[in-house]
Amino acid sequence: MSQFFTQAILTATVASGIALATPFLLASLGETIGQRSGVINLGLDGIMLLSAFTSYYVALNTGNLGLAVLSGVGVGFLMGIATAFISVTLKAEQGISGIGVYLFGLGLSDLLFVKLVGTPLPIASLPAFRIPVLADIPILGPMLFQQTLLVYFAFLLVPVVTFILDRTTYGMKIKAAGENPAAADSLGVSVARIRWSAVLIGCSMAGLAGTSLLLYDGIFQQNLTQSEGFIAVALVYFGAWTAVGVMGGSLLYGLVAAVVLAWKALGIIPLSASDLAATAPAVLTVLALLWVGRRFRQPAVLGKPYERGE
Amino acid sequence: MATHVETGPAPAGTATAGPPPAVAASGVTKRFTGGVVANDRVTFESRRGEVHALLGENGAGKTTLCNILTGLYRPDEGDISIDGRAVHFRSPHDAHAAGIFMVHQHLSLVDSLTVAENVVLGWSRTGGVRYSPHRVEAEITEIAERYHVRVDPRARVWQLSLGERQRVDILKALYRDARILILDEPTTVLTPAEIEQLFSSVREMVAGDRTVVFISHKLPEVLEIADRVTILRKGRSVTTVERAGTDASQLARLMVGHDLAEGRVRRATAGSGSQAPLVGPRTGSFFPTGGVPTAGTSVAGIGDASGAVDSPAPAPMLRLDAVCADGDFGRQVLFDVTLGIRPGEILGIAGVAGNGQRELAEVIAGLRPHTKGSVRVGDEPLTSGDARGAIERGIAFVPEDRMGTGVSPSLSVTENLILKAYRSGAAHAGPVLLMSRADAEAVSLMERFDIRASGPHALVRQLSGGNVQKVVLARELSSEPRVVIAASPTRGLDVGATEYVRSVLVGAAERGAAIMLISEDLDEIVELSDRIAVLYEGRVAGIVDAGRCTYEELGLMMAGAA
Ligand SMILES: Nc1ncnc2c1ncn2[C@@H]1O[C@H](COP(=O)(O)OP(=O)(O)OP(=O)(O)O)[C@@H](O)[C@H]1O
Ligand SMILES: [Mg+2]
Numbered sequence: 001m002s003q004f005f006t007q008a009i010l011t012a013t014v015a016s017g018i019a020l021a022t023p024f025l026l027a028s029l030g031e032t033i034g035q036r037s038g039v040i041n042l043g044l045d046g047i048m049l050l051s052a053f054t055s056y057y058v059a060l061n062t063g064n065l066g067l068a069v070l071s072g073v074g075v076g077f078l079m080g081i082a083t084a085f086i087s088v089t090l091k092a093e094q095g096i097s098g099i100g101v102y103l104f105g106l107g108l109s110d111l112l113f114v115k116l117v118g119t120p121l122p123i124a125s126l127p128a129f130r131i132p133v134l135a136d137i138p139i140l141g142p143m144l145f146q147q148t149l150l151v152y153f154a155f156l157l158v159p160v161v162t163f164i165l166d167r168t169t170y171g172m173k174i175k176a177a178g179e180n181p182a183a184a185d186s187l188g189v190s191v192a193r194i195r196w197s198a199v200l201i202g203c204s205m206a207g208l209a210g211t212s213l214l215l216y217d218g219i220f221q222q223n224l225t226q227s228e229g230f231i232a233v234a235l236v237y238f239g240a241w242t243a244v245g246v247m248g249g250s251l252l253y254g255l256v257a258a259v260v261l262a263w264k265a266l267g268i269i270p271l272s273a274s275d276l277a278a279t280a281p282a283v284l285t286v287l288a289l290l291w292v293g294r295r296f297r298q299p300a301v302l303g304k305p306y307e308r309g310e
Numbered sequence: 311m312a313t314h315v316e317t318g319p320a321p322a323g324t325a326t327a328g329p330p331p332a333v334a335a336s337g338v339t340k341r342f343t344g345g346v347v348a349n350d351r352v353t354f355e356s357r358r359g360e361v362h363a364l365l366g367e368n369g370a371g372k373t374t375l376c377n378i379l380t381g382l383y384r385p386d387e388g389d390i391s392i393d394g395r396a397v398h399f400r401s402p403h404d405a406h407a408a409g410i411f412m413v414h415q416h417l418s419l420v421d422s423l424t425v426a427e428n429v430v431l432g433w434s435r436t437g438g439v440r441y442s443p444h445r446v447e448a449e450i451t452e453i454a455e456r457y458h459v460r461v462d463p464r465a466r467v468w469q470l471s472l473g474e475r476q477r478v479d480i481l482k483a484l485y486r487d488a489r490i491l492i493l494d495e496p497t498t499v500l501t502p503a504e505i506e507q508l509f510s511s512v513r514e515m516v517a518g519d520r521t522v523v524f525i526s527h528k529l530p531e532v533l534e535i536a537d538r539v540t541i542l543r544k545g546r547s548v549t550t551v552e553r554a555g556t557d558a559s560q561l562a563r564l565m566v567g568h569d570l571a572e573g574r575v576r577r578a579t580a581g582s583g584s585q586a587p588l589v590g591p592r593t594g595s596f597f598p599t600g601g602v603p604t605a606g607t608s609v610a611g612i613g614d615a616s617g618a619v620d621s622p623a624p625a626p627m628l629r630l631d632a633v634c635a636d637g638d639f640g641r642q643v644l645f646d647v648t649l650g651i652r653p654g655e656i657l658g659i660a661g662v663a664g665n666g667q668r669e670l671a672e673v674i675a676g677l678r679p680h681t682k683g684s685v686r687v688g689d690e691p692l693t694s695g696d697a698r699g700a701i702e703r704g705i706a707f708v709p710e711d712r713m714g715t716g717v718s719p720s721l722s723v724t725e726n727l728i729l730k731a732y733r734s735g736a737a738h739a740g741p742v743l744l745m746s747r748a749d750a751e752a753v754s755l756m757e758r759f760d761i762r763a764s765g766p767h768a769l770v771r772q773l774s775g776g777n778v779q780k781v782v783l784a785r786e787l788s789s790e791p792r793v794v795i796a797a798s799p800t801r802g803l804d805v806g807a808t809e810y811v812r813s814v815l816v817g818a819a820e821r822g823a824a825i826m827l828i829s830e831d832l833d834e835i836v837e838l839s840d841r842i843a844v845l846y847e848g849r850v851a852g853i854v855d856a857g858r859c860t861y862e863e864l865g866l867m868m869a870g871a872a
Contacts, residue, residue, distance in 0.1 A: 169441050172427050174421045183418035186382060187432035187482070188403020300421070
């Protein structure tokens with residue numbers, strides 16, 4: 001009996017850990033692509049917030065979750081245009097402009113929320129999709145194969161991004177733009193075009209990440225992301241700029257968060273310490289980052305605009 | 311006498327009937343911001359199936375011209391044509407599509423990618439998006455075999471030596487089936503054996519009717535490989551001569567515009583008595599009549615290593631005792647290196663690149679920790695890996711990789727010159743830099759070291775390769791160091807600048823500094839050093855008097871056979 005109980009809890013915790021990891025995975029996969037091309041996007045969190053709000057507003061007014069997802073990605077794409085324009089075309093200092101984009105997203109999503117919504121109502125949440133056969137495997141089935149489509153999609157992107165980076169000419173150009181843009185340029189690779197495209201992909205995925213966070217929570221609130229977009233940036237370092245590494249980092253974060261939630265629900269963590277416990281995933285991630293972070297080299301020109309020597 | 315093909319600002323001299331030149335530039339002018347006219351109505355043409363050398367002093371505009379020919383820069387005036395058709399390249403990609411490719415002076419490879427990935431970057435033979443390593447690797451291996459440019463297609467570029475990297479760049483050109491290859495100072499990073507290999511590749515290429523434009527400051531090389539030579543001077547094309555009708559002294563005269571003072575800088579003590587065996591085929595003393603010592607009268611009893619045993623020799627200024635150190639990847643690269651250099655002495659470090667020379671220099675400069683042993687300047691031991699301590703004890707370092715370690719390319723000449731002096735110099739009041747005084751100091755150094763730039767505010771990355779090196783030398787040697795570590799200090803410098811640098815080093819020795827001269831150029835080592843230490847696989851294979859050794863002896867030690 002008690003064994004069944006712990007097993008059920010364990011399954012539920014892992015399942016929710018995976019769901020919790022999904023927004024991070026989406027955001028940091030996109031950020032990996034951007035950073036590989038040499039552009040660091042600290043505005044990620046702001047983009048996630050704007051997308052989350054947009055999806056919420058669309059879902060609230062149309063009840064159509066598909067449309068909500070599309071609009072979230074669309075807003076991410078639009079923010080990507082702004083980010084690429086600032087970072088690539090105007091060659092702005094990426095640390096500063098990123099903070100600017102973040103503050104813009106934070107403020108605007110808040111303002112729109114207050115002006116347009118007023119009293120928050122929950123929206124329908126994304127239904128879990130049972131993958132036939134697999135979902136019926138004991139233990140593993142409920143952990144892995146009864147998730148929402150967004151979760152499957154996010155994890156499916158891991159091999160896709162790996163393939164793009166390592167096995168396509170486009171991926172090679174991305175890496176060249178981030179490592180030695182002058183070399184890429186001399187070979188006729190347009191560094192600006194490559195970086196634009198990488199930033200657009202990254203920001204669209206950040207938008208989807210915001211939407212997936214919203215759909216997990218089912219309701220929007222001020223500063224919904226609680227700066228998790230910054231964690232997503234850190235996870236890229238943790239993951240050593242690889243899709244698989246980023247997935248590992250996201251899962252670590254998601255699972256620790258799920259355990260904290262479960263322990264809180266079970267009363268293992270006293271209420272008084274719950275705020276402190278909520279920081280555990282972030283603290284653990286940063287510690288892990290310190291441990292792995294120094295062993296890998298970041299893209300050589302990360303954060304540096306490219307200018308021809310003419 | 312030489313057959314001069316008169317060229318001028320007029321459109322390409324197609325006086326000779328026959329096929330149009332493979333590549334031609336006529337009346338090309340390029341001005342840079344800051345008022346430098348790097349190319350001034352340059353006319354140049356090269357035929358199919360020929361090796362055409364471009365010759366000129368540092369800053370003459372060779373690299374600029376080639377950058378224009380390959381679409382990296384656009385000319386302000388003038389026309390470019392390929393096979394007689396006018397072309398207007400908007401990017402290097404356009405140039406590649408037209409069959410012209412340049413291997414740059416500062417190689418442009420992506421370190422984290424593999425050789426194969428670097429080769430196909432921006433170019434796919436099939437035009438597809440998918441990258442299939444096996445197919446590309448096979449293609450590369452085939453080209454590599456055919457042109458003797460062997461390199462493992464699966465290696466990552468950061469693992470390769472400079473010579474191998476250059477082969478990757480050449481492979482890029484051949485993979486794109488370039489009809490015209492421009493090699494900008496390819497031999498500066500190569501060992502003698504690698505140079506032979508490069509030349510055999512080049513011959514293979516021109517035999518296949520390709521055109522090779524070859525830039526070098528070493529006249530014997532030019533005379534060995536080129537069919538014709540075009541000379542640039544101060545941005546203008548002076549003339550084009552046939553190799554068969556010219557010689558080194560004529561080329562030098564054309565380059566400089568007047569006769570050079572004869573003779574190479576060498577130490578009086580060095581190489582004397584063994585002149586004959588020391589002049590190898592490539593080396594050639596630059597002037598046939600040369601070999602007259604003009605500088606470097608030895609400081610009595612000090613530079614003379616042979617007398618050191620019996621006369622009470624001064625204590626070494628720099629002393630290394632059983633120094634061990636690890637390389638970049640944690641592998642030990644220096645094993646019990648023991649050396650001493652007395653004040654006024656030049657110790658040459660010979661060896662094939664990659665036998666620990668760079669690490670040795672870095673250990674002494676405090677840029678790399680030593681794991682065992684001790685380094686002393688005078689009586690003071692150096693703390694392992696303490697660059698600032700090394701500077702304070704009077705160690706000057708002229709690094710091999712000047713763009714990376716030597717200078718900050720995006721800072722101005724002034725800023726680079728005071729990078730080190732800011733602690734002691736007069737160019738500051740407390741923590742505040744006095745820019746006008748720094749500029750004045752920079753201007754006087756620019757004059758003293760003959761640094762050609764538009765002014766003290768020119769950015770170092772805009773200088774020609776040779777002038778960058780002069781900036782490093784000016785900064786390091788103007789502080790009257792007690793020890794100078796010079797790694798390939800004349801690499802990439804033109805004849806005049808090379809002589810100048812040599813005289814600066816000899817002068818520093820005469821003022822009592824201990825000089826360590828690291829070079830792959832044996833002639834240079836032999837001509838300047840008092841004693842020569844050979845490094846082989848991180849160990850001192852032997853130390854000999856420069857005046858008493860032969861090339862055979864040194865060669866055997868360098869190959870680990872002695
Ligand atoms: N990007 C640039 N911006 C400004 N000035 C430049 C730039 N590139 C070159 N120059 C200037 O143009 C002149 C010619 O330079 P170039 O690099 O063509 O000389 P070079 O003949 O190749 O010399 P070296 O033998 O030293 O390599 C130099 O005075 C240099 O300072
Ligand atoms: Mg040059």
